[in-house]
Amino acid sequence: MSPNLKKYDVIVVGAGSMGISAGYELARRGAETLLIDAFDPPHGEGSHHGEPRLIRHAYSGGSAYISLAIRADEKWLQLEEATGLKLLERAGVLNIADTDVYDFRERQNDAESQGVTVEWLTGEQIRKRWPNVKVSDNFQGMYEPYAGYLYSEKAVAAYKQEALRAGAQFIANTFVTGLRTEKDGSVTVHTKGGSYQAERVILSAGAWFKMLQPFLFLPIRSVRKVVGWFETVDSTFDSNVFPGFTIGTKNGGFYGFPSIDGAGVKIGRHDGGVPWEPGKTLAPFGAYPEDEEDLRQALESYLPGATGKLLRGAVCKYELTPDEDFIIDHHPLYKNVVIAGGFSGHGFKFASAIGEVLADLALNGRTSWDISPFRLSRFAS
Structure with missing residues (x-):
């Protein structure tokens, strides 16, 4: 690592619904965390504005989705308890x-x-x-x-509040202009305002993933x-x-x-x-x-x-994504880079659980949750 750059345990690129949830989980676990977003969430440039969002548990796509939806419900209730905010309405x-x-x-x-x-x-x-x-x-x-809907913008704001309270740092209104891996395996994240380094990186850029090319190409x-x-x-x-x-x-x-x-x-x-x-x-x-x-x-x-x-x-x-299923995986070349994308209009309800999964992958290299349907390798052909 360059001695002139600020160093973090994990940098999260894209602090919308998935990224901000992951940032909270990382900071809560004691990781020195930096969140970088092109805007200032909650905002109207992604997929989380114009609340509410449905939360359902009887999900197509098999057991992995259903298990994740059940866990997400638990995590939303935990966020409600932590903040005192009403985020989930069980309207059916x-x-x-x-x-x-x-x-x-x-x-x-x-x-x-x-x-x-x-x-x-x-x-x-x-x-x-x-x-x-x-x-x-x-x-x-x-x-x-027992299904219902979530107040999406309020939920993103709540996660942002709790991430900062847990010690995460946040840089808003800043586009990432490039990423580079170093000889020691760390990753440098470049922005117009400066560069930052971390042992691990989470990429959750939503509809803006193309801006991260050529470091990463996704079928999104x-x-x-x-x-x-x-x-x-x-x-x-x-x-x-x-x-x-x-x-x-x-x-x-x-x-x-x-x-x-x-x-x-x-x-x-x-x-x-x-x-x-x-x-x-x-x-x-x-x-x-x-x-x-x-x-x-x-x-x-x-x-x-x-x-x-x-x-x-x-x-x-x-x-x-081509099959409208998520992508949750490691970068195909760099195992210390975690990818979360392709949430295809039905991902918000899972954000609370996906943040937990991303923190697992970044800090431990694995998670106990079944994410096999979301592997990037399914598009290898």
Whole structure:
């Protein structure tokens, strides 16, 4: 290591939802930790703004996801206890899907095998229980009563507060311009404001991973996504009576939330979107006709009581891997560099647990959690 550079045990590049959680875990364990972010989280340049975010435990993708979701739930509650903040609302989540598109039975079986409570519902049962949901008999539902949603921006702010309280250092509004490995195995992180060294590095740059090339190339594409909040006809969509939801249809997949404090029903589309390149201007909501049209059409088809005027629109970024599963692994060349990326629009709920996993990998080189589905080597071909 150069004697002129400030040295740390671990540097975290990208202090959004995953990075800030990891920073807290590292500092709490006594590691001298530096967090560097291109902005100042919570902010609107990544994937965590425009709260809330769904948290579900009956997850597609097998046991690794379900175990991680259960652990994440525990960790969110621990953060609530540490800060005194309300971060998780157990409003329930209603998952509905056209049976020609998706069947929940396998997911239900996987979830129940790990003790997750779920209810399987027919289209008729959905309509009876939630009269404001319009589905045909060809639809089925899976309701998770102990699921709900997280206040994402508040959660990121809480982790930042606790990371700093635990001794982590933070550099905001600073882009990383390059990384270099040294002869002794340490890593130098260069920024416009200076350079820093660490024995270990965690890279969690979200939709901005391309900015870290050529040090690391990942099969991640960044996509512009939109969400909207719509006025409702009555109080049946209020958060005290209506759950979070997902809708799988032949015309796309959607997700959303009840009206929280009169904000309107929030809805977004999981598939589709417009490609975006880091550093390029992100078009505002309404720049494309489909920004509102896609969301409104879904509401008209399935939640017709929530098709009032658009109260608010927002844009964010997805970081998509080819299979939409995460990447959590070591750098293929440098085992003291840990990668966390490709959270593909469904990762926030796991952030509390992923921070723990990343700290394990950085400090111990391994973790007790099953991250085999998230290995970078699956894209080797």
